[in-house]
Amino acid sequence: MATTVRRAVLSLPAAPLGPDNPLPALRAPDGVHVLDERSQGGLPRDMARQIGYEPLRSLLPVQVRDGYGRERAERDFEAVVMENAHLRVTVLPGLGGRVHSLVHLPTGRELLYRNPVFQPANFALNGAWFSGGIEWNIGATGHTTLSCAPLHAALVPAPDGGVLVRLWEWERLRDLPFQVDLWLPEDSEFLYVGVRVRNPHERPAPVYWWSNTAVPEDPGTRVLAPADEAWHFGYERALRRIPVPDREGADRTYPGRSAYPADFFYEVREGERPWIASLDADGTGLAQTSTARLRGRKLFVWGAGEGGRRWQEWLTEPGSGGYAEIQAGLARTQLEHVRLEGGAEFSWLEAYGPLAADPAAVHGADWPAARGAASAALDAALPRERVEAAYEAWRGCADTEPGERLATGSGWGALEVLCGGHELPGTPFETAALGPEQEPWLELWRTGVFPAPRRVVPPGPTLVAAHWRDMLETAPADPLTEYHLGVAQWHAGDVAQAVRSWERGLALAPSRWPLLRCLAMAEALAGDPERAADGYAEAFADLAEESRGGEAWTAAESALGREAMTALLAAGRLPQARAVWDGLRPALREQGRFRLLAARLLAAEGHAGAARRVFEEGFELPDLREGEEVLAEVWSSLTNRPLPQAYDFRMSPPR
Known part of the structure; x- marks a missing residue:
C-alpha cells in the first residue's frame, strides 16, 4: 500500500481557547x-x-x-x-x-x-x-x-x-x-x-x-x-x-x-x-x-x-x-x-x-x-x-x-524575515501571513513611526528584541510608543528606564490604565506593596471608566481585575479590593479566579463562614497552574477540615 496523505476533520468535545491576556507578561515565569x-x-x-x-x-x-x-x-x-x-x-x-x-x-x-x-x-x-x-x-x-x-x-x-x-x-x-x-x-x-x-x-x-x-x-x-x-x-x-x-x-x-x-x-x-x-x-x-x-x-x-x-x-x-x-x-x-x-x-x-x-x-x-x-x-x-x-x-x-x-501559522516569522533579511530555504515565511497584529510593527519598520490606533482599544502585543527596541527609541515619543518602549526596556533588564518611559507616556496618555498597570507591577516587583496597591486601584478605576463591549475589553478587565484584587488584598486594602469586585461585570464574577478572590476577600473581612461557602458551593479554576497550591492554602486558612478532593491538585509531598 502506497503512503497517502490527505486532509481530514477531527471532531472533539472542546473547551474554547478564548482571547489572549492583553497585559504584557512583566512578571518572570514561575519557578516550578x-x-x-x-x-x-x-x-x-x-x-x-x-x-x-x-x-x-x-x-x-x-x-x-x-x-x-x-x-x-x-x-x-x-x-x-x-x-x-x-x-x-x-x-x-x-x-x-x-x-x-x-x-x-x-x-x-x-x-x-x-x-x-x-x-x-x-x-x-x-x-x-x-x-x-x-x-x-x-x-x-x-x-x-x-x-x-x-x-x-x-x-x-x-x-x-x-x-x-x-x-x-x-x-x-x-x-x-x-x-x-x-x-x-x-x-x-x-x-x-x-x-x-x-x-x-x-x-x-x-x-x-x-x-x-x-x-x-x-x-x-x-x-x-x-x-x-x-x-x-x-x-x-x-x-x-x-x-x-x-x-x-x-x-x-x-x-x-x-x-x-x-x-x-x-x-x-x-x-x-x-x-x-x-x-x-x-x-x-x-x-x-x-x-x-x-x-x-x-x-x-x-x-x-x-x-x-x-x-x-x-x-x-x-x-x-x-x-x-x-x-x-x-x-x-x-x-x-x-x-x-x-x-x-x-x-x-x-x-x-x-x-x-x-x-x-x-x-x-x-x-x-x-x-x-x-x-x-x-x-x-x-x-x-x-x-x-x-x-x-x-x-x-x-x-x-x-x-x-495545508495550514498557515502566525505572521511573526514573516515580519522577522522581512525586517532581518534572513534566508531560510525550506521554511518560507511569506508576507501573505502578515496580519493585523503585525501591521503597526511593519509600519514602524517602514516609516520610523509607531501608528496610533484608529479607535480606542487595549494595546496590542509588544515586540522586545533589541532591533525593535532601537526602533522604538528613535520613534516619536507619543504615549503608545512610550508604553511599548517601556515593555521592551523592561525585558532587557533596564527597569529604571522602563519606569521613566511609562511615566513620560502617562503624562499625555488618553488611555492611562495600561501604563498605570505597568507602573503598579514595577512597584510590586520592587517590594513596595502599598504603592503597587495605589497604582492598581487607579488603573482598574480608569479601565472600568473606559471599558467598552467586546471580547478584548472583557479580557482586559478580567486580567487587570485579577491582578488588582490580588495586590490590594496583599496590602490589606479591603475597601478598595471590594470596590474592584463591585466594579466587575457580573459575568466575570462567576469566573473561577474571581470566585477564589471573593473567598479570600470575605475571609479578610472576617466572614470565614461565607468564604467556606464559596468552596462548598463549588467552583473551578480553569487556569490553575501546574504546581500551584493556592486552593489548599486558602482552604487551610478557613478550616481544619480535610481539603475536598475536587480541590486537591497537590503535586509534592507534605512539607
Whole structure:
C-alpha cells in the first residue's frame, strides 16, 4: 500500500481557547522547574553549565493564554492524515503540530494516549496546553508557547519519492525558526520525524527541545531505556541521581508505582543507541529512537497520589484512563539549554513505531535483561543503521521548498524575515501571513513611526528584541510608543528606564490604565506593596471608566481585575479590593479566579463562614497552574477540615 496523505476533520468535545491576556507578561515565569540551589553542587560539569546557561527570565514578547474555560462543545479541527499499510498518523497543524493519534493498522491498536477531548490547562509556558499525543517542545524549560497555536504546514517531496508533511514556525522566546518533517515511508512500521532548529542571527542562542509522547498507563506498563541511573526531579525542585529501576523499595520504571508527580531523566551512556519504550503487560507498546543529537530520555509520571489522579481527571474526562510521558531531548535534563552558534543549526531524525518484546524478560526482576530484550527487539524492528540512513536521506530534502499548503501559522516569522533579511530555504515565511497584529510593527519598520490606533482599544502585543527596541527609541515619543518602549526596556533588564518611559507616556496618555498597570507591577516587583496597591486601584478605576463591549475589553478587565484584587488584598486594602469586585461585570464574577478572590476577600473581612461557602458551593479554576497550591492554602486558612478532593491538585509531598 502506497503512503497517502490527505486532509481530514477531527471532531472533539472542546473547551474554547478564548482571547489572549492583553497585559504584557512583566512578571518572570514561575519557578516550578527551577532547581533548588542545594541541588546544584556535585552535578556533572556540562550539566551544571547548561543549567546555568540562559534560563528563561521573561515570556515577552509572547502573550499569556488564559482565556479558556471548561465548558466543552463539539468542535471541528483541521487535521492531516498520513497512512500506509502499517500506520495511520493524525496530525493537528492548528494545535502546535501535535500528533494526535498513531494507530498500528494490523492490530488496530492506538500506540499513543489519545485524549478524547480538547481541554486546555495551565501547563504551557504561556498558559494554554492540552494533554495527549506527541508534542514538539521548543523555547525554554517547559511546554512550548506554541502548544495551542497554529503552525505553517505543507507537502514536500520525501526522500523515497513519496511525500512528507512539513511543519514550521518562528519560535518567539528565542527568535529561532524550526521545522518538523513527518515522513511515513511506504513499507515502514515507523514514522520518521526530521527536526531542524536554525539560528539565523550573528549571536549565539540558547536552544531547548523535548519531544513529548503521551502513552497509556496501565497497571502493567513499564518504561524501558538504556540506562542504569536517572536524575530524579520532583516538585520539591531537587535534582538527585538515583539507581534504575529501584528506588526506596519500589520499581520506578512502572509509572503507577510512584506516589507523586516526578521526572526521571535517564543517564544514557555515551555511544549507546538512544531510545525509550513503553510496553504493557504483554510486552507490546510504543518505541521512540533517534540519531545521537537527541541524547536525553525521560519518563514523567503523575503518581498514584490524590493530586496526580486529580490532575489526570482535570485534563480529560472521567473514564479515559491514565497516561505517562516518554520524552526525548537535546540535553540530559529539561533544566538545561544548549548553545547554538550564530548561523548554525541543530538537526536530527526521530522514529516512532510499535514494539513487541518477550514479556517475561521485559517484566522480569533482572533490569539489564529487561532493557536488553527491548533493545534487541528494537534493533530487529528498526536497526540503528536504518535510522542513520534515513537521516542522511532526509537531510537532502530539508531545504526543498514546500509545495501544496495545508495550514498557515502566525505572521511573526514573516515580519522577522522581512525586517532581518534572513534566508531560510525550506521554511518560507511569506508576507501573505502578515496580519493585523503585525501591521503597526511593519509600519514602524517602514516609516520610523509607531501608528496610533484608529479607535480606542487595549494595546496590542509588544515586540522586545533589541532591533525593535532601537526602533522604538528613535520613534516619536507619543504615549503608545512610550508604553511599548517601556515593555521592551523592561525585558532587557533596564527597569529604571522602563519606569521613566511609562511615566513620560502617562503624562499625555488618553488611555492611562495600561501604563498605570505597568507602573503598579514595577512597584510590586520592587517590594513596595502599598504603592503597587495605589497604582492598581487607579488603573482598574480608569479601565472600568473606559471599558467598552467586546471580547478584548472583557479580557482586559478580567486580567487587570485579577491582578488588582490580588495586590490590594496583599496590602490589606479591603475597601478598595471590594470596590474592584463591585466594579466587575457580573459575568466575570462567576469566573473561577474571581470566585477564589471573593473567598479570600470575605475571609479578610472576617466572614470565614461565607468564604467556606464559596468552596462548598463549588467552583473551578480553569487556569490553575501546574504546581500551584493556592486552593489548599486558602482552604487551610478557613478550616481544619480535610481539603475536598475536587480541590486537591497537590503535586509534592507534605512539607
